[in-house]
Amino acid sequence: MVPRPPGEETPAETDRHRTLLEINNALIANLTREALFHAIARALRQVVPFERTAIFLHDAEKDVLKLFILESSLPSSYFTVGLEMDPWESHVGLVFQRQQPVVRGDLRAERLYPAEDWAYEDGVRSYVIVPLIARGRSIGTLAVASTTPHRYAEPDVRFLQEVANQVALAVENMKAYEELTDLSRRSALTAERYRTLLEINNAIISNLTQEALLHTVCQALGRPVAFDRVALALYEPAGDLLRLVAFEGPFRSEHFKVGDAFARADSHFGWAFDRQRPLVRGDLEVEAEFSSERQAAQEGIRSICAVPLIVRGESIGALNLASRARHRYSEVDAAFLQEVANQVALAVGNMKAYEEIAALKARLERENTYLQEEIRREHNFIEMVGNSPALLAALRKVEQVAATDSTVLISGETGTGKELIARAIHSRGARKERPLVKVNCGAISAGLVESELFGHVKGAFTGALERRVGRFELADRGTIFLDEVGELPAETQVKLLRVLQEQEFEPVGSSRTARVDVRVIAATNRNLQEAVQAGRFRADLFYRLNVFPLAVPALRERRPDIPLLVMFFLGQFGKKFGKRIETVPPETMDRLVAYSWPGNIRELQNVIERAAVLCGGPMLELDHDLLPVPDAAGGQSRVPAPATPGPVESSPGGATLEAVERAHVLATLERTGWLIEGPRGAAKVLGLHPNTLRSRMEKLGIKRSTHRAS
Numbered sequence: 001m002v003p004r005p006p007g008e009e010t011p012a013e014t015d016r017h018r019t020l021l022e023i024n025n026a027l028i029a030n031l032t033r034e035a036l037f038h039a040i041a042r043a044l045r046q047v048v049p050f051e052r053t054a055i056f057l058h059d060a061e062k063d064v065l066k067l068f069i070l071e072s073s074l075p076s077s078y079f080t081v082g083l084e085m086d087p088w089e090s091h092v093g094l095v096f097q098r099q100q101p102v103v104r105g106d107l108r109a110e111r112l113y114p115a116e117d118w119a120y121e122d123g124v125r126s127y128v129i130v131p132l133i134a135r136g137r138s139i140g141t142l143a144v145a146s147t148t149p150h151r152y153a154e155p156d157v158r159f160l161q162e163v164a165n166q167v168a169l170a171v172e173n174m175k176a177y178e179e180l181t182d183l184s185r186r187s188a189l190t191a192e193r194y195r196t197l198l199e200i201n202n203a204i205i206s207n208l209t210q211e212a213l214l215h216t217v218c219q220a221l222g223r224p225v226a227f228d229r230v231a232l233a234l235y236e237p238a239g240d241l242l243r244l245v246a247f248e249g250p251f252r253s254e255h256f257k258v259g260d261a262f263a264r265a266d267s268h269f270g271w272a273f274d275r276q277r278p279l280v281r282g283d284l285e286v287e288a289e290f291s292s293e294r295q296a297a298q299e300g301i302r303s304i305c306a307v308p309l310i311v312r313g314e315s316i317g318a319l320n321l322a323s324r325a326r327h328r329y330s331e332v333d334a335a336f337l338q339e340v341a342n343q344v345a346l347a348v349g350n351m352k353a354y355e356e357i358a359a360l361k362a363r364l365e366r367e368n369t370y371l372q373e374e375i376r377r378e379h380n381f382i383e384m385v386g387n388s389p390a391l392l393a394a395l396r397k398v399e400q401v402a403a404t405d406s407t408v409l410i411s412g413e414t415g416t417g418k419e420l421i422a423r424a425i426h427s428r429g430a431r432k433e434r435p436l437v438k439v440n441c442g443a444i445s446a447g448l449v450e451s452e453l454f455g456h457v458k459g460a461f462t463g464a465l466e467r468r469v470g471r472f473e474l475a476d477r478g479t480i481f482l483d484e485v486g487e488l489p490a491e492t493q494v495k496l497l498r499v500l501q502e503q504e505f506e507p508v509g510s511s512r513t514a515r516v517d518v519r520v521i522a523a524t525n526r527n528l529q530e531a532v533q534a535g536r537f538r539a540d541l542f543y544r545l546n547v548f549p550l551a552v553p554a555l556r557e558r559r560p561d562i563p564l565l566v567m568f569f570l571g572q573f574g575k576k577f578g579k580r581i582e583t584v585p586p587e588t589m590d591r592l593v594a595y596s597w598p599g600n601i602r603e604l605q606n607v608i609e610r611a612a613v614l615c616g617g618p619m620l621e622l623d624h625d626l627l628p629v630p631d632a633a634g635g636q637s638r639v640p641a642p643a644t645p646g647p648v649e650s651s652p653g654g655a656t657l658e659a660v661e662r663a664h665v666l667a668t669l670e671r672t673g674w675l676i677e678g679p680r681g682a683a684k685v686l687g688l689h690p691n692t693l694r695s696r697m698e699k700l701g702i703k704r705s706t707h708r709a710s
Contacts, residue, residue, distance in 0.1 A: 036170060037069035044163065048156055050144040052124065055132075056085065056092050057140040057171065065092050065140065074147070076122045090115050092129060095141045101130040101157050106149040125149045130161045132168040139171055215248060217344065225333055227321040228301070231256065233269045234309075234317035234348065242269040242317060251324065255295040267292040269318040272306040276315055278334035279306045282327040296322060303328035307338045309345035316345060384420055385568045386561030390553035394421070401548045402428035407500065409485075409545045410523040412552030414692055415602030418523040419483060421552055426479045431519055434478030439471050442484035442691040450492050454499075456508035470507060472499060476516045485522040485545065486531055487691050493538045500544040520545070526695055555597040555604060562593045562604070569605050570620060573612035581612060584620045591627055598661040602687050662700040665693075674704050 041053050052072040056065040067083040087093035091113045095102050104110045104127050107120045119127070127145035131138050142164045146152070221230065229249025233242040241261040247253070264270035267290050272279045281287045281304045284297035296304065301322045309317040319341045321329065384395065401408055402425045410418045419438070426436040444452050451461075455470030471480060482488075488496065499505050504515045522545045531537035555562065566584060574581045584592075597603055611622055668682045675681045676690050683690040697703075 036174070037167075038071070040163065040167060041069070041071040044144065044160075048144055048160065049146060049148075049151065051147050052079075052122075052143075052145040054079075054143050054145075055140060055167070056096075056143075057132075058087065058096065058138065059084075063087065065090070065096060068140075074122050074124070076118075078118050079122060085115060089113065092141050092143070095129045095131050096138050099131045099133055099138050101128060101161060103128050103152060103157060105152075108149070119145065123147045126151045128152045128157055128160055130157065130164045132164050132171065134168040134172045139168060142167060217340065221321070221337075221340065225321065225336065226323060226325075226328060228324050229253065229322050231320045231322070232309075232317065232344070233262065233320070235264070235273060235315065236261070240264050242267060242273060245317075249322075251300075251322075253299055255299060262292050266290050268304060268306045269320060272308045272318045272320075273315045276308045276310055278308075278331075278338055279304070280329050280331065280334050281305075282329075300324050302326045305329040305334050305337055307334065307341040309341050309348065311345045311348070316348060319344060384417070384424065385564050386558060387564070388553075388558035388560040390558045391561060394550065394552055395424075397548075397550050398424050398428070401425060401550070403430070405430075405519050407519070407545055407547040408521045408550055409528075409548070410521065410550050410552060411528075412523075412525065413554050413598075413600055414525045414688055414696075415600035416552040416554055417601055418525075418552050419481065421550065422479075422481045422483075422521045422523060425521060426481075426519075429479070429519070431478050435475060436479045436481060437471050437475035438481045438483060440483045440689075442487035442689050449489060450495065451508045453492065454495065454505045454507050454514075457510045459509065461509065468507075470505075472505065472516050472518055473514060475518045477518075479519045479521060482520065482522040484524060484689065484692065486524040486526040486528055486537060486695075490538070493541050497538065497541045497544060500541070525692060555600040559593050563589055565601065565604055566592055566608060569608040570612065573609050577612055579612065579615065580618055581615055581620050582618045588620060588622050591622060595627055596661075598664060599687055606687055661696075662702065665696060665700060666702055669697075669702070669704075 037055055044050070044053060051074050052070070054067055054071075055069040057068045058064075059066050062084070064084040065087050067079070067081055067085075070079070070081050072079070085092050087096050091102060091104075092115070094113075104116070107116060107125050107127075111117055111120060124145045125147055126149050127143055129141050129143040132140040132142060142160060144152070144160065217230070221227065227249060228251035229247065231244055231248075232246040234245050235242055239261065241263055243261040244256065244258050247256060247258050262269055264273065268279055268281070269292065271290070281293065282302075284293050284302055284304065288294045288297050293304070301324060303323040303326060304320060305328075306318050306320040308315050309319060319337065321333075321337060323329070384391070398421060408422075408425060410421050412418050422438075423436060426432060439453065441449065451468060451470070453470050453472055455468045455473055458467050482496075495505055499516070499518070500520060503517060504513050506513055528537055528542050528546070532539045532542050555565075563584075566589065570581055570584070573579075592604070592607075599606070607622075607626055608620075611620055611626060614623065615621065665682070665686065668685050669676075672680060672682045672685060676683055676693055678684065681690070683693040686693065688696070
């Protein structure tokens with residue numbers, strides 16, 4: 001045999017060093033005990049033959065050595081993972097206590113402990129056990145065993161001890177890693193539970209019904225605590241029972257449903273309710289005491305956790321989690337669920353208050369609906385005061401046309417309530433949920449009326465700094481009310497005709513065609529047929545507007561309504577001015593009824609307002625300057641001065657209404673120095689629009705004389 005050079009390794013030594021390196025790599029790569037020990041067993045088998053290898057680790061709490069890892073080809077009835085050995089009365093314990101290896105060459109003659117007898121019966125004939133030592137302290141043992149006697153020599157023992165030293169360090173590192181992992185897991189669970197409590201708190205703020213709240217609680221609880229169903233029961237003192245008000249979860253029930261009640265003394269809900277502390281059951285098949293628990297066990301529920309709902313020291317119900325798994329809930333889970341229950345309990349009180357408020361609101365809404373119906377039955381239209389034949393005839397026409405989309409042309413003198421009629425038509429039609437857009441055509445200058453009706457684009461004209469939406473576009477799918485439509489300029493009449501025919505238009509300065517769906521209601525105090533004949537109003541537009549003509553009667557045509565209107569306005573102004581004006585003398589009412597009211601309801605309203613301002617007692621009195629009265633001869637009438645008294649024209653007895661109106665307007669113009677517009681103009685005094693007054697002057701033939709007496 002050729003001698004081996006000094007320092008050169010034998011093949012066996014090379015294999016062992018390679019195995020130690022492989023085990024070292026396994027220590028680095030494997031962070032779980034099971035994966036590490038199985039990797040070590042595979043590496044050991046390449047160098048040290050065995051039929052069985054095992055690692056025991058010391059359990060300090062029980063003070064036993066527990067079989068943790070087993071690799072074996074030998075059948076055994078006792079040598080299995082989890083086997084516990086006495087550290088003082090076993091061959092494994094001997095190595096653990098002395099921190100020295102033990103070698104048995106032939107168990108036929110060398111057995112000292114009962115465990116060695118059991119190993120011999122399994123076929124083991126020789127073994128080596130070495131201690132696992134970390135920082136001078138034994139933490140377990142490593143063993144290999146063979147069915148062949150005298151299998152292991154001193155080099156094998158030294159090699160196994162080197163392996164054991166590496167394994168011991170790895171075990172300590174793993175313990176630290178596992179402790180950190182467990183701490184991280186518990187920290188994550190704690191954070192998750194705090195996050196769940198915050199989510200439930202937000203749910204309590206945003207959900208004011210028990211169903212919505214429990215649904216949110218159920219979803220939030222599912223992350224930190226596993227359950228198959230969750231239930232909320234509230235206490236009913238009248239029957240001394242707890243009733244389910246919410247029940248959720250993936251595992252449905254035949255015995256439990258919302259609305260079911262449980263006797264307080266025979267349910268797990270009642271137990272938690274009475275004692276005001278959590279109840280945890282790990283196995284209902286064994287631990288069930290109440291009927292409710294036995295019913296749950298029959299359905300497959302094994303674990304429950306019930307906690308009380310407590311508000312200001314008083315129990316109001318209970319919250320319960322249930323699972324089909326045994327021993328699902330711990331005391332830590334119960335403590336967390338109690339925190340949830342505390343939040344839910346506070347929310348229940350808020351829910352009851354919300355339900356009471358909702359019930360009261362619904363009651364008030366029903367009462368309001370009833371009162372509105374009463375008003376509609378008593379008064380055919382809101383704000384339309386009166387029951388004269390003339391008014392009722394007009395309102396019947398409103399009823400007929402309101403349900404359609406027909407264009408309506410309302411005609412009547414100034415102050416007769418044409419806008420109220422328009423509102424009545426809109427409010428009783430199919431478009432009542434959409435806006436009623438009002439446009440006073442006589443109040444807009446001729447240069448801006450087109451922009452007002454149809455809108456304009458940015459830069460369309462000087463001063464058009466941004467896009468403007470017109471009234472027709474605002475009224476889309478609703479109604480537009482064109483008051484004083486007879487005042488529209490001729491060029492605007494053309495565009496309005498197109499809107500009525502085609503339901504489309506172009507905003508000022510734009511080539512874009514806009515389409516709208518608008519119902520048109522127009523009103524005028526002029527005779528549009530005469531305006532058509534005179535060439536001031538387009539005939540085709542008149543016929544488009546006059547689809548359904550509706551004339552509003554003047555106040556002189558509905559004198560029976562005057563007392564009702566007087567009392568109506570008197571109630572309004574008495575409340576507005578803080579006065580109690582309770583009666584109107586018969587002679588005063590007679591004067592009000594007898595007057596011709598050229599300004600119609602608006603004039604009557606102004607007269608009553610002025611009278612209410614001047615009234616100093618509970619009875620309404622009219623000064624002579626507020627209303628025309630017969631003169632001493634009984635053949636003339638004096639027109640009152642709404643502002644300051646002054647000379648007025650008189651007309652002979654039996655004069656026509658037109659003559660009286662002409663004298664009234666002429667006297668007002670004389671007092672105001674023929675100033676029509678402005679705060680001191682005749683239009684302001686008469687309560688008319690300036691354009692309306694000019695139209696009335698033209699109709700009455702009133703012109704300012706160019707030569708006046710000095």
